[in-house]
Amino acid sequence: MTEQTDVVVIGAGLAGLVTARELGNRGHSVVVLEARDRLGGRLWTEHRLGRTLELGGNWLHWTQPHVWAEVTRYGLEVSRGPRSEETYWLAGNEVRRGNLDDFMTLIDPGMTRLLEDTMKWLPRPDAPLTVENLAEADQFNLQEMLDKLDLTEDEKNANEAAWVGHFNAPLDQCAYVNALRWTAGASGHWHLMHEASAIFRLKDGNDTLVKAIAADTDAEIHLNAPVTAIRHTGEGATVSYGEGRQIQARKVVITVPQNILHKLDVQPALSEAKLAASREKTASQGVKAWIRVRGPIKPFFAYSAQDKPLSVIRTEFLGEDDAVLVGFGADANRIDVTDKDQVQEAIRVWRDDLEVLEVTGHKWMDDEYAGETWQIQRPGQLTKYHAAQQASEGALHFASSDIANIWAGFFDGAIESGLRAGRNIHAELKAQS
Template sequence: MSTNYDADVIVIGAGLAGVTAARELSARGKKVIVLEARDRLGGRLYTEQRFGKYLELGGNWMHWTQPHVWSEVTRYGLEADRLARAEETYWFANGELQKGDLPGFMDLIDPGMEALVGASGKLLPRPDLIASDEDFAAADQLTLQQALDALDLSDDERQANEAAWVGHCNGPLDQVGFSAAIRWTAATSGAWKVMHEASSVYRLKDGNDQLVKSIAADIKGEVRLNAPVTAIEHDDQGVSVALENGSTLRARKVILTAPLNILHELDITPPLSEAKRQASQAGTASQGVKLWIRVKGPIKPFFAYSTKDHPLSVVRTEFVGEDDAVLVSFGADASRIDVTSVEEVSKALQVWRDDLEVLEIAAHDWNADPHAKETWLIHRPGAYSQSQAELQRPEGHLHLAGADIANLWAGFFDGAIESGLRVSREVAQALDEN
C-alpha cells in the first residue's frame, strides 16, 4: 500500500460520533476527511420539517444528566425545549383501559421499576466504564422479560411496566437484554424516574440537527456527502478506502462509525475479528418503529401506554396547536404496522381512543435503511459481556466509534459524542507516537 497519504485520518460516517472525532482531530492539527454516504449530516440523528414542525425522525431526546451532549449544547449556545405536558394518561390494567394522570401511572409502575432496576447503581457503579462485575455479568444473561417475570407484581403492574419498557427498548422484551435496563438506570445512579425523564422529554427547539451541524462547522477539513465507501483495506502502513465513484483515498488511520448491524456486511480487508463479526451478525434487539402522527385538534395533551403486544405501545402528544396536534409513537416490532397507512395508524390509536382524526403520518424505516438496519442500540442477552470491550478494540489502523459501542449512554446522542471523543484521543495519541 502506498504511503502517499491523502489525510492523516479518514472518518467514515458523519453522524455525531464521526463529526465529533473529526472536529477533535482537526483541532489537534491532523488532516481529516469525512466521508458520508447520505446526502445529509447526522446519521440516525435525522431532523425534517414536516407538519410545520421540526420532526425528529431519528434520535429525539437529550438531558443535562447526559454530560457529553449537554456540554455540546452549552458550547454552541443551543436552546433545549420540552414536549407538551400531558394532561391525561391512558394505560391498561387487567385488560381494561384506564384513564388518569401521568403521576398516577408513574406511581403504578414505581414498585416494579424499583424492584427491577433500583439496584442498578450497585450492579454498575461506574457505567462510564466497561462492566466487569460478576453480578452484572449474570444479570446480562437474562432477557428483560425474564427479569420482569421473576418479580412479584400484580397483572396490572406487570402489564404497565412491560409497556413502559417496550417504549424504551423499541424491541420485543423476550429478545432485549436485561442489561439494557440496568445500564440506562445506572447512568442516573439508579434513579429510574430521572432515567425516564432523561430519555424522553427534552430536545433542541430548532431541531436536533442543529447540534450535528454546529459540530461539523468546526471541522478543519473536508466533509464529503454522497460519498459511499465500498471497501476498506488496511495493513501496517495505513488504510486504503475505496469509494463508490471509483476513487481511492489513503490515510494513516481510519475511524469507522457504522452501526453495529451493518459492520459484518462491509468489505474490510483483512476482515474484522470473528467476535466483532459475530456481534454484528447477531444484531441488536431494537427492531421497532417510531411514528409521527398529526391529528385534528384541539385536543388535550395526553400520554398513553398499551401493552407489549399492541402495534403501538406508547403514544404521546409532542406538539399542540389550536387546530391540530402532533403525536409521537413507538412500537416494538416494525412489521406489525404499516407506517404509510393512515387507516392502520388510525386503527392502532383506537386502542386508547376513537375520537382522533389522523391527518398525516411520517416515519423513517431504520430497519430497512441500508446505512443503519437498526433503530437505537439495545443489546440482546449476553451481547454486552461478549462484545463491548472487543468492539472498542482497534484493529491495526482501523478504529470503531459510534453510539452503539459507547459506555455511559449507549444508543443516545451522548454515547455517540462520548465514543467520538474517546476514539479521537486514541487516534491522535497513536499518530503522535509514530
C-alpha cells in the first residue's frame, strides 16, 4: 500500500527540518526522509576527544539574519573558543611568530584591495544577481585575483592561507565572486566577514538547534530511509525509499547537496542547469581535523600555505593538561584526518613542540550523502546556475544551503532556503485547494 502525504521532504538537515516545520505549522501533512541514522546533515555534533565537537558546520554570527532569528526563537546560548595569545605564519618556509593583530595587519592591504569592489558587484547580497554584468567578475578565480595584487611573499602566503581556511579548496578553483559574496554578507567589511565565519558557536553544541527545530514540528521523520527514485508530474510525485516503500505527495522538497543531486534517480529528469552544476561540483574539497594535544599550552592560531596538508589550525578548547585544536586543509587527498601520525607531521610545519594525543574527523568528500564540505562555487557557477538551482520544477522544490542567496554554505543559508521553500509550497497548496 502506497502512503499519502501533502509534502515529502528529502533530507533532515537544517534546510529540510525548517521546511518541514514551516509547512507543518501551516497545517500540511509532512514526511521527512533522511538517509542517515541521525538528523542534521552537514551539521554534525558528537562527543569526541573529551569535548563536544562539530564534525561539520561550526560557526554562526549575528550578522547572519536567519540563523540568529532561530537562536533567538529557541533561546540558545552562544559561546566561542579561547582568544589566541600567539599566532604563527609562514614566509616561504620560515616560521614567523607574533599575535593575531600582527597577522591581521599583514593581510589587511591584500584583503582590502582584493575586496574593494564588493558592493559594486553585490550591492544586495540577498539578491546576488542584481548587477546585470556580474559575469564579468564571475569569470575569475580567487588565485588569479590575488596574483594581480603583486603582494610581497609574506603577504601573499598569509592571504592565501587565510582564504584556504575560509574556502576549504585550492584557490585556483574558487570563484572570486564567492569571496565577494561572503564579504557582501558582512556589508563589505572583510574584518567582520572574518569574524562572522570563524568564531562563535552554540554553547551546548550546534545540534541543539537541529533538535529544537525537530521538536517544533509534527512532521513524520524517518531515519535510515534513503530515497531510491522520484517520479513526478505537475500534479504530484511518487517517492520510493528504504526497502521497497513508496509514498505519494502533492509536493516534494529536495535538500541534498549540490555534488550529489545528479545522482538521484528523478524522472522526468531535472533541468540541465541543475544537473550541470552538480556534475561540475563545488570547489570545496578539503578537510577538517580535530586534534587533541598534550597541555598546558597557550591558545594559538597558525597559518601556513595552501600547498600544505593543513593550512590553518587554531585552539578551540583549552584544558589544564590538554587542548583541542581544529585544522583545515585545501585537499582531502593530502591528509587522512583520522591518522595521528599524518596530523602530527602536518603540525610540524609550524611547531615541533606539540604532542598529538588523539585525532578525529569525518571524510566529507567520501560521504555518499554529501560529497563536499561547505559550498564554495567555481568561477561562473553563480551567474550560470544560481537562478535555475533555486527554481521549482513542477511538483519538485529545492532547499539547501548550497543554493541560498546571502550566506550560502552556512547554517544561515540552509535556514533561508528552507523558509523560502516552505513559503512557496504553502502558497501553491493553498491556491490548489
